[in-house]
Amino acid sequence: MSTITNICCIGAGYVGGPTMAVIAQKCPHIKVNVVDVNPERIAAWNDVNLENLPIYEPGLAEMVGESRGRNLFFSTQIEQAINNAQIIFISVNTPTKTYGKGKGMAADLKFVELCARQIASTSSENKIVVEKSTLPVRTAQAIKNILDNTGTGVKYQVLSNPEFLAEGTAIQDLLEPDRVLIGGEENPEGKNAIEALASIYANWVPREKILQTNVWSSELSKLTANAFLAQRVSSINSISALCEKTGANIDEVAKAIGMDKRIGDKFLKASVGFGGSCFQKDILNLVYICRSLNLQHVADYWEQVKTINDYQKQRFADNIIQTLYNTVSGKKIALLGWAFKKDTNDTRETPAMYVAKELIDDQAEIHVYDPKVTKQQIINDLEYLGVDTQKNLHIHSSPYTASEKAHAVAILTEWDEFKSLKWEQIYSEMLKPAFIFDGRSILDMQKIKQIGFKVYCIGKEPMF
Numbered sequence: 001m002s003t004i005t006n007i008c009c010i011g012a013g014y015v016g017g018p019t020m021a022v023i024a025q026k027c028p029h030i031k032v033n034v035v036d037v038n039p040e041r042i043a044a045w046n047d048v049n050l051e052n053l054p055i056y057e058p059g060l061a062e063m064v065g066e067s068r069g070r071n072l073f074f075s076t077q078i079e080q081a082i083n084n085a086q087i088i089f090i091s092v093n094t095p096t097k098t099y100g101k102g103k104g105m106a107a108d109l110k111f112v113e114l115c116a117r118q119i120a121s122t123s124s125e126n127k128i129v130v131e132k133s134t135l136p137v138r139t140a141q142a143i144k145n146i147l148d149n150t151g152t153g154v155k156y157q158v159l160s161n162p163e164f165l166a167e168g169t170a171i172q173d174l175l176e177p178d179r180v181l182i183g184g185e186e187n188p189e190g191k192n193a194i195e196a197l198a199s200i201y202a203n204w205v206p207r208e209k210i211l212q213t214n215v216w217s218s219e220l221s222k223l224t225a226n227a228f229l230a231q232r233v234s235s236i237n238s239i240s241a242l243c244e245k246t247g248a249n250i251d252e253v254a255k256a257i258g259m260d261k262r263i264g265d266k267f268l269k270a271s272v273g274f275g276g277s278c279f280q281k282d283i284l285n286l287v288y289i290c291r292s293l294n295l296q297h298v299a300d301y302w303e304q305v306k307t308i309n310d311y312q313k314q315r316f317a318d319n320i321i322q323t324l325y326n327t328v329s330g331k332k333i334a335l336l337g338w339a340f341k342k343d344t345n346d347t348r349e350t351p352a353m354y355v356a357k358e359l360i361d362d363q364a365e366i367h368v369y370d371p372k373v374t375k376q377q378i379i380n381d382l383e384y385l386g387v388d389t390q391k392n393l394h395i396h397s398s399p400y401t402a403s404e405k406a407h408a409v410a411i412l413t414e415w416d417e418f419k420s421l422k423w424e425q426i427y428s429e430m431l432k433p434a435f436i437f438d439g440r441s442i443l444d445m446q447k448i449k450q451i452g453f454k455v456y457c458i459g460k461e462p463m464f
């Protein structure tokens with residue numbers, strides 16, 4: 001393989017956009033084309049005002065500003081980009097299937113398959129095709145079959161190169177990854193292809209952090225990493241329920257166990273539940289694969305991670321209703337935070353929407369404030385859950401108007417700004433008794449209690 005000077009990425013989303021922006025910055029000698037079927041999304045990536053990029057990530061706008069128009073291009077010209085590229089990354093979404101066999105469990109590979117067919121019908125020279133999307137084990141084989149059987153005789157190497165970035169820290173994670181994983185065929189052509197891709201990352205990632213494996217290990221490692229991370233959150237969340245009943249404090253327990261080097265202190269923050277595009281989807285996918293392979297016990301084990309997560313979201317909403325004297329009908333409840341975690345405008349699988357739905361089903365008046373999520377996005381999320389958003393939903397651009405005359409405030413995302421709100425002012429403007437339900441355990445309970453609030457914090461005995 002000659003030196004790589006031209007690559008393209010199909011899918012200008014949360015993964016494709018930031019990943020390509022970093023490659024473009026670190027490899028000025030490579031022309032990077034990011035293409036997408038969605039013209040509005042591409043227009044947003046090309047917006048002269050960098051504040052209008054379609055996704056928010058700290059540091060991303062500056063990085064795009066530096067490379068865009070130099071060696072980083074966003075367009076809808078998919079075929080042209082495929083044809084010119086030596087390496088094609090597939091970074092389209094792989095949602096959980098909503099129909100047919102595997103509905104609600106398996107990953108929907110429709111878009112990945114479309115990409116493979118498009119690459120096959122367009123390419124006139126040999127290509128390396130890289131799976132960036134998280135995919136079930138052995139998807140590379142399916143892609144290879146499509147490429148080899150529908151193509152025009154050119155040769156393809158399919159690599160698995162899963163992305164481990166987390167939203168909100170995407171740029172940092174890409175600049176200093178714990179590891180880069182590349183899986184490929186175990187033959188000379190496969191090794192060459194792996195090396196071509198590795199040589200791109202080697203522009204800024206130390207060689208010892210670039211792992212090379214077979215394709216199946218790489219695909220399965222991505223699912224397993226997300227399953228382990230989600231499992232940690234569900235484990236600490238399961239103990240948070242126990243803490244609330246026993247007077248133990250989940251933050252103290254997390255610190256005490258996290259100082260054990262064998263356990264480690266990351267991913268032990270109790271919460272109202274995990275959200276995001278990956279954890280639930282990947283667990284469901286893992287469970288589905290295990291069931292398909294007749295590994296019932298393994299499937300049941302991992303399914304519990306999702307069960308506990310559903311329980312945690314439900315428990316949080318139920319607690320609000322019970323505490324407010326078993327009904328929230330007609331009551332104003334302020335929800336602070338909508339994103340699935342801080343520093344992102346992404347709301348996919350956000351626990352906030354499930355909590356809001358439960359409360360609206362009990363006829364509460366929901367008033368939402370989130371510093372980054374748009375009003376339309378909140379409406380879309382609730383409509384997706386079948387909630388009538390015409391009544392009972394109000395969106396605010398200030399946490400103070402959202403909580404004015406409210407019966408209760410619930411914190412659903414751990415945005416830093418929530419820690420330093422003028423809580424005295426909020427208290428004075430709320431109805432009494434004024435309740436706070438802290439689903440992210442970010443407030444100092446004692447201080448909040450002293451102001452006069454009745455306070456519940458996830459994983460701690462309530463102070464009502």
Ligand code: UDX
Nearest residue numbers: 011012013014015036037038091092093094111133134
């Ligand atoms: C990624 C991964 O690819 C997914 O597997 C992982 O589990 C989550 O992260 P993400 O970048 O977050 O997906 O998805 P999204 O932001 O929805 O972006 C995907 C883009 O692909 C969209 O802009 C969509 O328009 C585009 N797309 C989709 C195409 O260009 N062609 C298609 O055929 C389908």
Ligand code: UDX
Nearest residue numbers: 163164165166167267268269271274275276278340341
């Ligand atoms: C995750 C993986 O971390 C990343 O490696 C993978 O590529 C994609 O999926 P992401 O979904 O962006 O990334 O965010 P992450 O930081 O992992 O958080 C996921 C969810 O778990 C969030 O809702 C977060 O609030 C929650 N969480 C995380 C907790 O509740 N407690 C924790 O201690 C950590």
